[in-house]
Amino acid sequence: MFYTADSLRRMHQGGETVDFLFFYGHQLPSDGSTTESCLSQWYPCIFEAEGILYQSMEQYMMAQKAAYLGDYRTHARILGACTPGDCKALGRMVSGFQEESWRQVREQIVLCGNFQKFLQNPPLKSFLLQTGDRVLAEASLYDRIWGIGMSKGQPGIQDLGNWRGLNLLGFALMQVRTMLRSLANQEGAGW
Incomplete structure (x- = not known):
């Protein structure tokens, strides 16, 4: 099921039960299992997008932000971080940052990067689908x-109604x- 903020509010106001998975943090479990920490932008995982290898979604998002705003010097520094x-x-530190311009593309950037992250990492994909x-x-304060x-x-x-953030x-x-x-x-795998 695909949710939006509005559809969730309607469900909640209509008295429907909403089942949540609140996540926060990016630490790898010591037993090697995959937990909700894999949902974090900071979770360490390798994936490729547009011919570039990334070590986390945070790296992807910040690199895309720099590239979108034309700051290729910072883009290169982010890729080496x-x-x-x-x-x-x-x-x-991206130069030329304009909040309104970034706001127009930020969600699509995070969507595309996370699609590649989960598609290319089967344990993470399995965890996400099993949600x-x-x-x-x-759940970041x-x-x-x-x-x-x-x-x-x-x-x-x-x-x-108590949420103070957008949960993008x-x-x-x-x-x-x-x-x-x-x-x-x-593909016939069915979930």
Whole structure:
């Protein structure tokens, strides 16, 4: 199922039960299992897009931001960065940044990158597909764009009216899940 903020609000207001998966953090489990941490933009994983290898979605997003805004010097620095934190810091230094221009493309960039991330990493793809129709929400207290502006376990987190953020990452991941499910059905794998 594909959700939007409006469809979730209507469901909630109509008294429908909404099943959530709140995620936050990017640490790899010591036992090597795949957990909800794989949903994070900072989760370490290798994937290729447009002939370039990326080490995380954060690196992809910041590199695409720099390229979109024509700052190829920072783009190259992001591609050479070692950590998602370094990528984020460099992304904040992109010259020519215009919020309105970035706002027009940011969701599509995150959607495309996450599609490649999950498509090319079978354990991550399997985890995402196994989330079923749950609503994915990044429970980041401080991120009001990509997350919900609330932390896991915070009272009222399951009430969408309390969310302080847009949850753009959660919605992008749910759209990727729908795309991967459709692709699996076309290939006869079914999810």
